[in-house]
Amino acid sequence: MFVDQVKISVKAGKGGDGMVAFRREKFVPNGGPAGGDGGRGGNVIFRVDEGLRTLMDFRYTRKFKADNGGNGAIKKQHGKSATDTIIAVPEGTTVIDTDTGQVLADLLHQGDEFIAARGGRGGRGNTHFASPKNPAPEIAENGEPGQERNIQLELKVLADVGLVGFPSAGKSTLLSVVTSAKPKIAAYHFTTLVPNLGMVRLDDGRDFVMADLPGLIEGASNGVGLGTEFLRHVERTRVILHVVDMSGSEERNPFDDFEKINLELQEYDPELLKRPQIVVASKMDLPGAEENLLKFKEELAQDHYLDQTPEIFPVSSVTHQGLSPLLNKTADLLDVTPQFPVKGIPDEIDVAYDYEEEQPFEISRDEDGIWVLSGRELERLFEMTDTNHEESLTRFARQMRGMGVDSALRDAGAKNGDSVQIGNFTFEFLE
Numbered sequence: 001m002f003v004d005q006v007k008i009s010v011k012a013g014k015g016g017d018g019m020v021a022f023r024r025e026k027f028v029p030n031g032g033p034a035g036g037d038g039g040r041g042g043n044v045i046f047r048v049d050e051g052l053r054t055l056m057d058f059r060y061t062r063k064f065k066a067d068n069g070g071n072g073a074i075k076k077q078h079g080k081s082a083t084d085t086i087i088a089v090p091e092g093t094t095v096i097d098t099d100t101g102q103v104l105a106d107l108l109h110q111g112d113e114f115i116a117a118r119g120g121r122g123g124r125g126n127t128h129f130a131s132p133k134n135p136a137p138e139i140a141e142n143g144e145p146g147q148e149r150n151i152q153l154e155l156k157v158l159a160d161v162g163l164v165g166f167p168s169a170g171k172s173t174l175l176s177v178v179t180s181a182k183p184k185i186a187a188y189h190f191t192t193l194v195p196n197l198g199m200v201r202l203d204d205g206r207d208f209v210m211a212d213l214p215g216l217i218e219g220a221s222n223g224v225g226l227g228t229e230f231l232r233h234v235e236r237t238r239v240i241l242h243v244v245d246m247s248g249s250e251e252r253n254p255f256d257d258f259e260k261i262n263l264e265l266q267e268y269d270p271e272l273l274k275r276p277q278i279v280v281a282s283k284m285d286l287p288g289a290e291e292n293l294l295k296f297k298e299e300l301a302q303d304h305y306l307d308q309t310p311e312i313f314p315v316s317s318v319t320h321q322g323l324s325p326l327l328n329k330t331a332d333l334l335d336v337t338p339q340f341p342v343k344g345i346p347d348e349i350d351v352a353y354d355y356e357e358e359q360p361f362e363i364s365r366d367e368d369g370i371w372v373l374s375g376r377e378l379e380r381l382f383e384m385t386d387t388n389h390e391e392s393l394t395r396f397a398r399q400m401r402g403m404g405v406d407s408a409l410r411d412a413g414a415k416n417g418d419s420v421q422i423g424n425f426t427f428e429f430l431e
């Protein structure tokens with residue numbers, strides 16, 4: 001289960017102003033007051049639409065406004081009340097006031113509504129202010145302003161489809177080209193630390209939620225790397241897309257990658273191998289891919305440990321080759337695969353990582369002149385590193401370089417041989 005979340009702002013319409021006007025009739029020199037009232041400003045309302053599944057639609061529209069009420073007019077004409085702005089949200093959406101953190105509403109069922117911002121009341125026209133003392137008042141009220149609020153919407157989502165595969169197999173890239181999600185993509189391993197979600201929409205109207213999961217590695221089922229944490233996510237997806245990098249030279253054997261990942265899935269839960277699985281042969285635009293794919297097919301044909309032999313879909317996220325057949329087949333499988341019952345709300349919930357808001361790392365210098373690295377992403381990478389193993393440390397060093405730590409340290413003034421600390425681990429900076 002993932003939390004899909006968006007921050008938006010809502011602004012209701014202002015009430016229309018009341019009017020100052022007087023009757024003007026033939027032969028009546030000083031007619032009484034006749035200014036109409038202003039109309040009510042529009043509300044901004046959230047309403048559940050069961051056709052929606054995620055909050056993806058909010059990624060690009062973040063400001064919602066309702067219209068202002070009409071002003072009052074002469075001859076006691078009242079201004080028009082503005083129509084409300086209705087914002088459709090999926091079932092299960094929680095509405096939170098961003099500034100106070102207060103939960104304002106839980107919108108659970110089709111048609112449930114919540115007024116997120118109330119429209120301003122219209123101002124009264126001068127007819128309301130006439131009195132025996134002042135039969136011709138020159139005053140009217142202005143309309144009240146509409147309410148404004150910063151809102152956070154949260155939705156717990158189950159992904160229908162999970163992308164699994166080795167680090168750097170191209171999972172996030174695939175997600176980014178078939179959905180509007182913007183996961184972080186990079187040429188170093190473990191770019192993805194928490195799942196990203198996207199909504200795939202097919203031309204025939206079918207849609208499904210796809211999750212890009214962090215790269216699996218050997219030993220994951222025993223907790224190595226981010227291990228069991230993301231296998232837990234796979235458990236909740238109905239169809240597994242197994243992304244296998246087909247690119248590269250003779251030494252690489254994509255089938256090995258494929259088997260290792262399946263082994264990890266099996267060790268974690270043998271049921272996982274019974275789940276519908278499709279092989280996504282990725283990076284088909286790169287050299288070596290065609291030959292590797294042929295070899296892969298031969299080896300797969302000889303292998304029988306999977307319940308069914310998975311279908312292979314060769315794709316390239318760069319040329320978009322093969323993407324439509326893959327997505328259509330995935331939707332077909334989902335059509336015939338039952339939804340898993342959600343057994344209670346799991347205690348741990350991952351919050352989708354907002355890369356735009358979060359710096360991957362920060363550098364500071366303590367009083368002893370030691371450079372201190374911090375930041376959630378870097379710390380999580382470090383958690384996966386076994387500092388007693390050179391190979392693991394080398395990998396971490398490579399990942400840090402990929403993140404730009406080296407150049408950032410240099411820019412900050414670090415010199416060859418300076419001490420750098422992350423967590424309680426200290427190492428030497430080498431240019």
Ligand SMILES: Nc1nc2c(ncn2[C@@H]2O[C@H](COP(=O)(O)OP(=O)(O)OP(=O)(O)O)[C@@H](O)[C@H]2O)c(=O)[nH]1
Nearest residue numbers: 167168169170171172173186189190191192215317
């Ligand atoms: N030429 C080519 N490169 C690709 C393709 N798909 C992904 N890549 C590259 O492969 C690298 C890794 O891609 P990601 O999508 O970040 O891989 P990932 O599987 O999400 O990796 P982790 O999150 O680390 O597990 C990036 O440099 C991508 O640009 C493809 O179809 N063709």
Ligand SMILES: [Mg+2]
Nearest residue numbers: 171172191192
């Ligand atoms: Mg990734």
